[in-house]
Amino acid sequence: MSTPNAPPLIQLSDVDKYYGDYHALRSVTLDIEQGEFFSLLGPSGCGKTTLLRTIAGFEDASSGVLMLGGENMKGVPANKRPTNMVFQSYAIFPHLNVFENVAFGLRKKGLSATEKDTKVRDALAMVGLDGYGDRAAHALSGGQRQRVALARALVLQPKVLLLDEPLSALDKKMREQMQTELRRLQRQVGITFILVTHDQEEALIMSDRIAVMFEGEIAQVAAPQTLYRRPASQKIANFIGVMNFMPATATPAGGVVNVDIAGLGIATLDADQCPGGVPNGAAHVGIRPEMMSLLFYGETSTASVAQGVIEEQSYYGDMTYYDVRLEGVSDPVTLSMKNIVGRPVLERGEAARVSWDPRALVLFGN
C-alpha cells in the first residue's frame, strides 16, 4: 500500500467506451493506489476486460481521462505505457523458447548479454522456473505457460501488471496453487496488480480491493470483507456468494431501523446494516447461509429461532447445505453447517430449528 498522501497511481475519470452503438464502459471513475492488488470482478460482458485493455492501451477511451503515474495516457500507444499484461491465453510466443520469451521485452533496453541473462534468470527463479530457459514453448503445461507469461511481464518492472483472467484456463488444484503464488509474488515485488476475473472467490481471496462491474458500470468498490458482508445491492449480494432474501417492511427510527420480516417478526438493525442506503417501507432483508444455524437436539440459542422442515440437503464433505422451509416464510432458505465431529447430517423431510443473529441481516431497498 502507498503512503497515505501519495496520489493514486491510476486515475480514471468519467471514462466511456463505445463500440459502434454498444456502450461498453459507462462513465467509469476509479482510483487505484500504488502497490495495491486490485480486482475487476463481474460477469462476462460486463466491460471488465475492456477496462483493462483501455488501461493497457489496446483500446482508446471514447471520452474521459486516464492518468497513469500522473501522466495523461491519451494517444500513448501500448508499447510506450509503463504497463505489462498477462493475457488470458498467456500469449507465449510459440516459436521462441522460454528464455527468448522472457527476454523479448528486454531487446530494446540496451543491456549487455550478461545483464540480460541475469535479469531473465532472476525472473524465471521468481516464478519457480529455474532451469527451464531452454524449454520449447509447446512443451510447457498450462501452469508453466502462465508462469512464463508472468516472468516475461515482470522482468520489465512495469508500474502496473495487468492480468486478464490468468487462472481461468487452469484446473482447480493448479488454480488454487497459482492464487497463493500470485499473492506471494505481488507482496514480494510490490508492483500494482490489476486482476480481471469473473470468479468471486478468486477476487475475495486475492485482492486488497475489488471493483464489481455490471453492464459497463462500476457497482461497488470495496475491500473483500466489506463487499461480502455489506454488499450495496441485492444484485451484488447474489453475485458475490449466496444470500437468502425475505420481503420485509422497514421503519427508520433515529439511528436504527425497525424491520418487520414477513413470517419471522420484528428485528432492529443498525444503519450500517443498510449499505445501499436506509430504506423506508417495502424492503428486503438478506442473510448469508453461513449466518444461520440448525439447532440440534435441545440446543438453545440466545438468537432468533424459527421452526421448519428440511426440503433438500447437499453433503459437500466439509459442509452440508440445507434448503429449509420455515413456517410462515414463502421461499425456502439456504443455510450451511460445518460438518464437525459428532454433528449429524439431517436428511430431507426432517424437522429443523433454525437460529440466526439479527446482526447478520442486511437490509436492501426494493
Added chain:
Amino acid sequence: MSTPNAPPLIQLSDVDKYYGDYHALRSVTLDIEQGEFFSLLGPSGCGKTTLLRTIAGFEDASSGVLMLGGENMKGVPANKRPTNMVFQSYAIFPHLNVFENVAFGLRKKGLSATEKDTKVRDALAMVGLDGYGDRAAHALSGGQRQRVALARALVLQPKVLLLDEPLSALDKKMREQMQTELRRLQRQVGITFILVTHDQEEALIMSDRIAVMFEGEIAQVAAPQTLYRRPASQKIANFIGVMNFMPATATPAGGVVNVDIAGLGIATLDADQCPGGVPNGAAHVGIRPEMMSLLFYGETSTASVAQGVIEEQSYYGDMTYYDVRLEGVSDPVTLSMKNIVGRPVLERGEAARVSWDPRALVLFGN
C-alpha cells in the same frame, strides 16, 4: 434403492482392458444396484470413462465378465444394450431440431406419430424444455443442450443412464443448478444413473455410492459420508477434499490404538478410525481442516489444544482458511472457520490457539 435381495443390475467381475500395452482397466470388480445413483470418480486418465464406455458397449473388455440385468453383455453391441448415454460433448445432432433429436431413438420402436409426439413432449417437459421442440440445435445454450441430451436418453426408458462428465462444460452457477436437477430427475424416474466425474464435490453431493478410481483400479467404493470421513488411504483422502497429515507412531492395544503424534502428544483412537486397517509402528494421522478450530479470546475447549502462529489466511466470504504453524509440528496445518457474526478474521502473523477432537483423527499406515 432396490429391495435387499434383488440381484445387482450391473455386475462386473475381473474386467481388464488393454489398449496395446496400456493397461486401462485393472481387474475391476463392481456391483451396481437397481435404482442407484452411482458415481465413478477419479483424476483424468484413471480409466473411469473407459469403464463407462465398456458398460455402454463402445469398448470391449479384454477379459472379465460384464452382466447387465442378468445377461452377459459379451459381444452385444451398443445399439442392442439397455443403456443410454449422455455424452460429455452432449452430441446433439446439429442438423436436427430439438424434437427430432429427442425422437431419434424412437424411430425403430414402431410408435404412431401421436404416441411419439406424446413421449417426446413428456421427455422435454421432464427436463424443463416444454415448447422448445422447434428450436434448432445450434440455437441452444450449454445447459439446454445438456437437457436435450438427457431427454433424448430418458425417452427410451433405459435400464441404465450413463453420464460422461455431463456438467464439466457448464459454468459454475449452471452446474450447481443442473446438479440439483439431475438428482431430482433420478429420484423421479428411478432409473440407475452412472455418473463419471473428476469433481469430488459433484460426486459427494449427487451420489448414493461412489467408486474412487486410480490408474485403472478401484480404490474404494463407499457412500459419500463414509468416503469423506473414513477414506481408505492418504491418496483417497487427498483426492476427496483436503486433509492434514502428521507423522505418528501407532501402538494397537486391544480394540483401540494409542497414537503418539509428533509434537502434539498422545491420543487414543477407535479401530474404526483406521479405515485402511490398523497400523502398528510408524504411521500418519490425518485431520480435515473443518475438524479443527481457532479459539478466540479466552474461549476454552474440552478438546485437544495447541499453540501456533497464522502463516497464511484466505478469506472466501463464507469461510476463512488459515495455514497455522503449530509449535513442534513440522508442516503448517490448514484449518477452516465459518465466518459468523462477531467472529473476527485473523491476519497473517497473529498468534492462534487451535483445538480439535481426537475423534476426528483418521489413522493411516505408511
Added chain:
Amino acid sequence: MKGLRIYALAYLLFLYAPILLLPLFAFNNSTIIAFPLSGFTFGWFVELWETPALHAAVKNSLLIAVATAVFSTLLGICAARAGAKYEFPLKRPILGLIMVPLVLPEIIVGVSLLIVVVQLLDWQLSTWTIVAAHTLICTPFSIAILNGAFQNVDTSLEEAALDLGETPLSTFRLITLPLVMPGVISSLLISFTISLDEFIIAFFLTGSDPTMPVYIWGLLRFPQKLPAVMALGTLLVLLSIILLSIAEYFRRRGVRRAGLKDTGGFL
C-alpha cells in the same frame, strides 16, 4: 507498410485487367479487339447462341464435368472415410500418393493416359476416357475437401446414434452423411469446375466430340471469332462467380454446423 499496400493493390488491378477486359470487348461492336471501343452490341452472344457446334461442345463438357464430379466425389468419400475412421499400415504414405496427380503436369498425365488407352488397351477414345482422366485429376481435390469434412464430424455424434439403437449403416445415412454434405457439395462443385476448365487432357483424349476448351482452341485459328470467344469468356466468368459463391455458402454453412470457428480458408 502503407506504400507497399498501395503498390500491391495497383499490381493486383494490373493483373486482373485482362479479366476485366473480357466483358468490355464481349459487348464491343467490332471484330477487332482494340481501343477505342466502337459501340455496344449483343451480337457476339447471339452468334454464340446460333452456333450448334458450340452447343454440342458445351453439352459434352457438361456431361463430362457432371460425371467427373460424381465419380471423384464418390471416390473421395470412400478414401476420406477410410482415412478418418480406420487405421491401416502405411496409411499416411498411401493417402499421400493419392495426392500426386495434384502436382503433376497435366501434359504428362495426358500423354501417359493416351498411351495406356490407345497403345496398351487399344480402346476407342470417347467421352468416357475423358471422364476417367478427369476423375484422376479431380479425385485428389475431392479427397482433400472431404478429408476435412469427415475429420470435422464429432465421433460422439456417431456413437450417440449407435447408442440410440441405429446400426452402423443407418448411422452413416442419418448422421454422418448429412453432416459432411457441405463438403460433398464443395467437392462436386470443385471437380465440376476443374473438369469443365481442363484443356490439355481433353485435347489428347478427345474422340470425335470436342469439349468446350478444345472447341475454343479450334476457334482461335480464326481472328474474326475472337469477340465471340470474349463473349463466351464473359459467360464463364459469370458462371465462375456463381459457383464460387455457392461453394463459399456451403463451406460456411458446414463450418457453422460443425460449430467451428471460421478460419476463412477457401478450399
Added chain:
Amino acid sequence: MKGLRIYALAYLLFLYAPILLLPLFAFNNSTIIAFPLSGFTFGWFVELWETPALHAAVKNSLLIAVATAVFSTLLGICAARAGAKYEFPLKRPILGLIMVPLVLPEIIVGVSLLIVVVQLLDWQLSTWTIVAAHTLICTPFSIAILNGAFQNVDTSLEEAALDLGETPLSTFRLITLPLVMPGVISSLLISFTISLDEFIIAFFLTGSDPTMPVYIWGLLRFPQKLPAVMALGTLLVLLSIILLSIAEYFRRRGVRRAGLKDTGGFL
C-alpha cells in the same frame, strides 16, 4: 460397406495405373511403348541429359516458376494480411473476386492475356509475360493458403509483442512473419508447382524460349521421343512427391505451432 470399399480401391488402382506405368516404360529398352517389356536401360535418362534444348526449357520453366512463386506469395501476404487485420467496405466481395481466376478456364485467361499483351499493349512476348500470367493464376491459391495462416495467428501474440515495447512493424517482423512462415512456404511451393506444370497459357504467351510443358508438347510430334517423355515424366513424379512431402511437413509444423488440432486438410 465392405464391398463398396474394395470396389473403390480397385477403381483407384485402375485410375492411377497410367502414373505407375511412367517409370515402367522410362526404364524399358525399346522405343515402342508396349508390353512385354524388352529390357532395362538408363538410356532415356541419358538422352534427356544430352538434349541442350530440354536444358534450356527446364531452366526457363524454373526461372518462371521461382519468379511466379515469389510474386504471388508477396501479393498473397498483402491480401491475406489486409483480410485478416482490416475491415473495409465490400471486403468479402473483393476478396471473393480475387478468387475468380481459380475457377476460370485457363484457355480463356490465356487468350485474353494474349490480346491484352500483344494487341492492346503491343509488348514483346517474353519470359516476363508468362510470369505475369502465372502470377495471375497462382495468386488466388497463395491468398487462400495465406489467409488460413494469418487467421490462425492468435491476435494476443501480436498484442503481447506491442505490450512488451515493439512497434507494429517490428511486431510483424518478429512475431507475425515467423508464425505464418509455414503458410508462406506452402504458398511458394504450390505456386511453384502450378507454374511449372502450366501448359496452355505458357503456350500462348511463350516467345522464343519455350517452357518445359511446351517443349514436351513439341516432342510429341515424334513418336520415337515418347520413352524420353516417359523418363521426364518419371522425374517429375519424383519431384512432385518430394514437393508434396515438404509442403505437408510445413503444414503440419504450422498446425502444431499454432497449437491447433490437425484436421488433416491438405492445402
